[in-house]
Amino acid sequence: MAERTNRASVPGKTRDAADDHSQPVEATLSSSSDSKLFRPTSALRKILGRGTTHIERESSASAPAPAPLANRLPGALPLAGTTLAVGVAAGFLELALVFGQFHGLHQVRWSSLMISRHAAWMIPVAETLLVAAWTLVLVAPVLGVAAWLRAKGQGKRSIGLTWNWAGMVLGTFLLLGPLLTLPGLHPVAVVILALGLGYRIRGWLVRPTTAWKRGACWAGGLVFVMLPVYSFVQERRVTAAPERAWSRPAPAAAAGVGAPNLLWIVMDTVRADHLSLYGYGRQTTPELEALAKEGITFDMARSAAPWTLPSHMTMFTGLWPYQHGARVDRPYYGPSPMLAEHLSAHGYTTAGIVANVRVCNAGYGFGRGFDSYVDYPRNQTINLNETVCNSTLGEFTMNLVRRARLPVPGVSPFFVHRPASVIISDAQQWLDRVQNRNQVASDTPRPFFLFLNFMDVHGPYLPSPSSDRKFWSGPVPEQSLASPNGGWLAVRALNSATPDQRPQKQQELNSVTQRLIDLYDECLHGLDAELGRFLRDLRATGKLDNTWVVITGDHGEHLGEHGHFGHGSSLYSELTHVPLLLIPPLNASGTGRESTAPLRDRRIGVPVAHRDLPRTFGDLLLPKVKNPFPGRSLARHWNSSDPQRPDPILSQLEKQPLDGQEVDTERVVTMDSVIDEDHVLIENSINTPELYQLFQDPKQDRNLAGQAAESPRQARLKRTLESLLRIPAAAAP
Structure with a gap:
């Protein structure tokens, strides 16, 4: 022991x-x-x-041991790894907020309409690059100064400050981009909030421990490898979408061999009474007049709304504006299908090419069911500038650089003018691809649905330099002289003029009105010529042999009537009466021209609604498939020898003034109108009702509301209007 x-x-x-x-x-x-x-x-x-x-x-x-990490500056490799990890985390957080606002809260802002189809990979990549750049600019100099002081033996205190500074910078940029996506926050407030939160979480992101060093290196390496792989997969997913849609088998049992195609043309801002096809005094539309002899002309077609978004949505869903709910800050997200979805599900290849890139934007739901949908060209473009600009941190950075007057690439303009020649060129290329694929396809040829929106007649009314100058002989004017806003200014000047000034102001108003009418008619004539050439080319190549053609307007335009200019301000006929032509397939042998012969050069004079178009073509194109659209087919008007009683027609307007990018709900004005019994009743949330005869008073100059003889009719129309407004969207079909 x-x-x-x-x-x-x-x-x-x-x-x-x-x-x-x-x-x-x-x-x-x-x-x-x-x-x-x-x-x-x-x-x-x-x-x-x-x-x-x-x-x-x-x-x-x-054996002397190495100094603790707290006594050394942050290493370049772990700091770079942390930067990459923070950038990716910020990118996916921003992406989640963007998609949450759109798909979860169903909010649309003007800026969200320009988000690329490749946003799923562009935003994380942009955030990673920007966080790395900002970190290099803000942290690298501090590291250099601290290293110099340490070499001189004076940097003991600077080491701790450097760790804190690096953590705060990374924490700030982890949150800055995502916070900038939130609506209603001023950028200065966002920066202050991000700085405060970044300071609080600095120790979570950068800390002088061996575990942080090891984890930062692993995280950076993982991002360095996986982010390119993720970006490649997402890019291929988007660019290959049309190919995947084409690879789906065409259900011949539903569409059938030889199922007709559909070409749908919308002339934005075209009112019916300025077409020579409808009796206008000037020869504005000779091409449409010739084409109308091949099909059906509806003399009293009515749009569901006096501006583009709700009118187009009704055309493609069959839902009234209050049922689909699409407006300037909200897309259509309901369960009822759009026409493109219905046709695509039954074998059609689909494409949409629009000139109204803002309001016919896929962000509002118009892209649903389309294999290819082209609005803003930048939304399809892949380059470094577009990648950076898709991130809110990228926009913020670009704005700072521009304010510093440093040279940076410009952003794509918000207002984009795509003339008819560009839309037609894109359409012909797409149709050629479809034709080539059908020629080499081993299965049933696939029918197509092509939607085209033309904006050449929309204000400002600027004629094409190559137009014939039939109604406007001068040079192309400045935008201020060709804009409907000039008419509004002249009206206000007249209303505020003293009695002795009124004659002069009236002459000025008349001069402005005539100038705008001449420019409008010249633009309409130019668009008619472009459409004529386009349809003749399609006919010459056989693309119209088995194709239904729809030509219509989404709404009209005020040119001084009722003291109004432009559109979106009333429910008078100048805004709701639109052209509508249906041209059946032209090939006699392939589709039975004999069966469509009674449809040639037909005119139907009863009022019809855009709302019935999806129902009509659901029956014409897929007769064996259950039709999911509400309303009644317009075929009832040409299949019967007797005139059919028209259904009541609803038109609606919700004026939505904007406060920045948000709708000022306190200033929203609503209007509703109903057409029935050859009369039209207009009800306004701020004015008294108006009642007009539909055929005898086409300019709606004589208000019959309040007259004793018309009281029973007015009461009946009011009940009809109330019944139309009570139909829930789910019960619409």
Whole structure:
């Protein structure tokens, strides 16, 4: 016992139970008597502890250890890894907020309409690049100064400040981009909030520990490898979408061999009474007049709204504006299908090419069901500038750089003019691709649905330099002289004029009105010529042999009537009476021209609604498939020898003044009108009702509301209007 005790007390000779080879360690520990025999006293344990500490001190003195991380500057490699990880995290957080606002809250802002189809990978990549650039600019100089001070032996305090500064910068940029996506926050407030939160979380992102160093390097390496892979996969997913849609088998049993195609042309802002086809005094539309002899002309077609978004949405869903709910800050997200979705699900290849890139934007839901949908050209473009600008942090950075007057690439303009020649060129290329694919396809040829929106007649009315100048002989005017806003200014000047100034102001108003009418008619004539050439080319190449053609307007335009200019301000006929032509397939042998002969050069004079168009073509194109659209087919008007009684027609307007990018709900004005019994009733949330005869008073100059003889009719129309407004969207079909 004494010998063993002495051996244990000698430094470096501590005895372990495993040294006693006479019995195993387990047996030694299991014996209670041996346990009592070899258990050291508390005094001995203190002596043993002192001896061990003495040995450790001697070994540390003989081999100097490296300084702790807290006494050194952050390493370049772990700091770069943390930067990459923070950039990717910020990108996916921003992406989640953007998609959450759109798909979860169903909010649309003007800026969201320009988000690329490739946003799923562009935003994380942009945030990563921008966070890396900002970190290099803000942290690298501080690291350099701290390293210089440390080399001079004066940087002890600067080391801790550098760690805090690096953590705060990364924490700020982790949150700055995502916070900038939130509506209603001023950029200055966002920067202050991001700085405060970044300071609070600095220690979570950058800390002088071995675990942080190791984790930062691993995280950076993972981002460096996986982000390019993710971006490539997402890019291929978007660019290959049309190919995947084409690869789907065409259900011949539903669409059938030889199923007709559909070409849908919308002339934005074209009112019916300025077409020579409808008796206008000027020969504005000779091409449409010739084309109308091949099909059906509806003399009293009515749009569902006096501006583009709700009118187009009704055309493609069959829902009244209050049912689909699409407005300037909200897309259509309802369960009822759009025409493109219905046709695509039953074998059609679909495409939309629009000139009204803002309001016919896919962000409002118009892209649903289309294999290819082209609005803003930048939404399809892939380059560094577009990648950076798709991030809110990128826009913020670009604005700062521009304010510093440094040269940076310009952003794509918000107002984009795509003339008819560009739309037609894109359409012909797409139709050629469809034709080539059908020629080499091993299965049933796939029919197409092509939607085209033309904006050449929309204000400002700027004639094409190559137009014939039939109604406007001068040069192309400045936008201010060709804009409907000039008419509004002239009206306000007249209303505020003194009695002796009124004659002069009236002459000025008349001059502005005539100038706008001449420019409008010249633009309409130019669009008519472009459409004529386009349709003749399609006919010459056989693309119209088995194709239904729809030509219509989404709404009209005020040109001084009722003291109004432009559109979206009333429900008078100048805004709701639109052209509508349906041209059946032209090939006699392939589609039975004899069966469509009675449809040639037909005119239908009863009022019809855009709302019935999806129902009509659901029956014409897919007669064996259940039609999901509400309303009644317009075919009832040409299949019967007797005139059919028209259904009541609803038109609606919700004026939505904007406060920045948000709708000012306190100033929203609503209007509703109904056409029935050859009369139209207009009700306004701020004015008295108006009642007009539809055919005998086409300019709606004589308001019959309030007349005793018309009281019963007005009451009936009001009940009809109320019944139309009570139909829920789910019950619409």
